[in-house]
Amino acid sequence: MAVKKVYKVIFYNNEEIFEIYATHVFPSEMYGFIEVEQLLFGERSQLLVDPSEEKLKNEFNGVNRTYIPMNAVVRIDEVEQEGVSKVTAVGSSVASFPRTPGKPD
Numbered sequence: 001m002a003v004k005k006v007y008k009v010i011f012y013n014n015e016e017i018f019e020i021y022a023t024h025v026f027p028s029e030m031y032g033f034i035e036v037e038q039l040l041f042g043e044r045s046q047l048l049v050d051p052s053e054e055k056l057k058n059e060f061n062g063v064n065r066t067y068i069p070m071n072a073v074v075r076i077d078e079v080e081q082e083g084v085s086k087v088t089a090v091g092s093s094v095a096s097f098p099r100t101p102g103k104p105d
Contacts, residue, residue: 005023006040007025008077009021009034010074011072012074019083019085020085022036033069
C-alpha cells in the first residue's frame with residue numbers, strides 16, 4: 001500500500017502567515033510560483049470551530065489549485081500526517097527581548 005504524502009506549506013499573505021496542508025506541491029510552469037493542489041482541511045467536530053481554519057476554508061473554497069509566489073514561501077515540509085491549518089498575524093508569536101531603559105542596544 002502506497003503511503004499518502006502530506007505537505008505543510010507556510011507562506012506570507014497580506015501581513016499574515018498561512019499554514020496549509022496539501023497532497024501535491026511542485027514548481028509551476030509560471031516562472032516564480034509553486035503549485036499547491038488538493039488542499040486538506042480536517043474534518044473536525046462541529047462543536048469546536050477554529051476561526052483561523054474556518055478563515056482558510058473560506059479563502060480556498062472551490063479552489064482546485066493555488067499558485068504561491070516563491071518569495072512568499074517560508075518553508076515546505078513533508079509531514080507524516082495532516083495538522084490543523086491556521087492563520088497568524090506576522091510577528092504575533094515573537095516577543096521582544098526585555099531591555100534596560102535608557103541603555104543603547
